[in-house]
Amino acid sequence: MSASSPTATPGATTPSGREQRDARRAKAQGNPWLTLVAVALGVMMVGLDGTVVGVANPTIAADLDASLSGLQWVTNGYLLALAVLLILGGKLGDRFGRKKVFVIGIAGFALTSLGCALSPDIGTLIVFRVLQGVAGALLMPNTLALIRSAFPPAELNRAVGIWGGSSALAVASGPIIGGLLVEHVSWESIFLLNLPLGLLAMVVALAWVKESKDEGHTGSFDVPGVGLLSGGLFLVVWALIKAQDKGWGSAYVLLFALAGVVVLGLFVLREHRAEDPLLPLDIFRERSVWAGTLLVVVGFFALFGVLFFIGLYLQNTHGYSPVQTGVRMLPLTAMFVVSAPLGGWMTETYGPRPPLILGMVLLVVAFFGLSQLEVDTSYNGQWPYFLIIGLSFGLVIVSTTQAILGNVPVERGGVAGGLQSTAQQLGGVLGTAVFGSIIASKVTSSLGDELASRNVPGPVAAIVDKAGELVSQGVSPVDAEKAPQSLIAGIAQASGGTPSPQLTASIRDASYATFIDGLHAAMYVGVGLAVVAAVLGLLVSRGRELEDDEVAGA
Missing domain, CATH: 1.20.1250.20 (MFS general substrate transporter like domains)
Structure with missing residues (x-):
């Protein structure tokens, strides 16, 4: 027998081919x-x-x-x-x-x-x-x-x-x-x-x-809590979006907003009484946790609100192609790669308060700068504010991780991380909903006046005024590539034939001016939120030191 050949041991059982495959797979x-x-x-x-x-x-x-x-x-x-x-x-x-x-x-x-x-x-x-x-x-x-x-x-x-x-x-x-x-x-x-x-x-x-699993996990999934949280948030967001065409003070909007607040109140009661709640409310007793959560919401409010509406501005109003738009938004998104490590260093060296406040002050600067955009603003007048938002975002996210996770016990780190992630998505929802409602409301209230100031004939203005949803996206109703052909045909019929170049230019200028006014109003709201958030940053404290994987994970 060769030296390399296996020697059978008395009483031993040779593994079958299937067992060997299972062993290799394991x-x-x-x-x-x-x-x-x-x-x-x-x-x-x-x-x-x-x-x-x-x-x-x-x-x-x-x-x-x-x-x-x-x-x-x-x-x-x-x-x-x-x-x-x-x-x-x-x-x-x-x-x-x-x-x-x-x-x-x-x-x-x-x-x-x-x-x-x-x-x-x-x-x-x-x-x-x-x-x-x-x-x-x-x-x-x-x-x-x-x-x-x-x-x-x-x-x-x-x-x-x-x-x-x-x-x-x-x-x-x-x-x-x-x-x-x-x-x-x-x-x-x-x-x-x-x-x-x-x-x-x-x-x-x-x-x-x-x-892998948690063998000792025996808690409930708090399905009622999930239902109440999702229902309450849906009702509130529905009210915010419907305010675009119903009006902020309409009974419809107020009823849905009130219903959303009531359902969220029921969620709080449910979590307070549940044996194994989806979100244990006692973690909010620590000031840094609730303040940090609000700051996360504001940070993602800014990010998604700007990504959504600046994308519309760059393509529909400024006329960039999708590729040009993607390249021009790179200073905002690529800055995360630099700002996150910077935020980590600042948080480790000085605690979460300085980078949080600096991040929110930078957001104030960015929102104010974006509030000065016009239809013909060159890219040199745009990219610095995109870059500032990307810088601010990294500072805020890393420092709020310390503010939230560092102020809860280690055994509740998973709940705190889930809270932060939930706040991120909620901030994105509110950013697109609130900014959209502000822009649409401004278009609804101002488009008719802008058309009249440019001497657009009444019958034509009446048709254009009904296209407020389109104008709220930064699209001109006379844009043959982006406006519905039925709308363009209606404008032509109301004007007695093909609209003159002067009339077309007046409709286009009025539409863009109204959208830009709405965008300005939304950015000013962003300025106000960032100022309040900067003050909130004074409330946070370092808490316990985090492990590196906790920071990266959150």
Whole structure:
């Protein structure tokens, strides 16, 4: 017998081929770096989705004949679903297995992305965006937990840094990737991009990610709390968006707003009495936690509000193509890569208060600068404010992580991280909803006067005045490429034939001037919010020192 040949031991049983394959599969599963690949692909899908849609909004509106409120729900439906289900998604992973819930989230995100791409109308697109948010809430909270279970402590921070960097890269490159796809392929392709990413993430996860769960997890999922939180937020956001055409003081808007406040009040009562609440309210007894949460909301309010409406301004009013828009928004998104480490250094050196206050002061400067934009403002008058917002954003997000997580006990770090993530999505919802309502209200109240001041004939002005939803997106009703042909035909008929170049120019100038006035009003509201937030920054304190993976994870 050869020396290399195995020697049979009396009484031993030779493993079968199937047992050997199972042993090899078990050994392969749990590969930490392949686990990192799978979860990085997952967060890249979600990160890309957060910024590519902003560039595609004008094209989606034109192709699906969408109103401003419809476009807002494309963003807000996704963010709302993500906001109210993130904590639940983490609890489901703890109970049933993080790999299992992560893979379900990846599959759901890819399939709902396909649904978005195949949507024949804006209503269908909104439904699939909401479902996409649900899938994202299953995917996102389990990514960091999988990394923590796969990597030894010595390599964990490095892995979390790569994980966070992949998300930052996706966010920063989103506008350019979105612009290229929208301009050279179609708006549907921005959603189809998730299919190969999702398929690859699923294959890697199923083959090489090891399952993990909290074996001692016996708590409830607080389904009533989830229902009350989602219902209350939906009613409030619905009221904000409907204020665009109903008016801020209308009974309709006030009724829905009041109903939303009542339902959120019931949510607070439910959480106060629940044995295992979705959001334990006692963590808000610490001043830095509630102040930091509000500051996160303001930071994301600014980010999503500006991304949404500056995207409309750059394409519809300023005339940039989708690719040009993506490139010109790069100072905002790419600055995250610089501002986040800077925020980390400042927070570690001086505590969270100085970078928070500095970040909010920078937001004041940026909002005020954007309030001076005009139709013909050159790019040199735009990009410094985009860059300032990106700088401010990184300072605020890292320092609020310390303010929130550092002021709760270690064992409640998961709840605090979920609170911060929920506040981020909620801020994005409020940014698009509030800014949109302000702009639309300004258009409704001022468009007729602007048309009259330019001597647009009454019959023509009456038709243009009914196109306020279009003007609220920065589109001129005489723009043959973006305005409905029925509207252009109506204007021609009211003017007794083809409108003269002078009349066309008057309608265009009035429309753009009204949109810009609304944009200015929205930016001034942003100035006020940032000033209040800077004062709130005085209330936060450092708390306990955070581990590196806590900072990167949040």
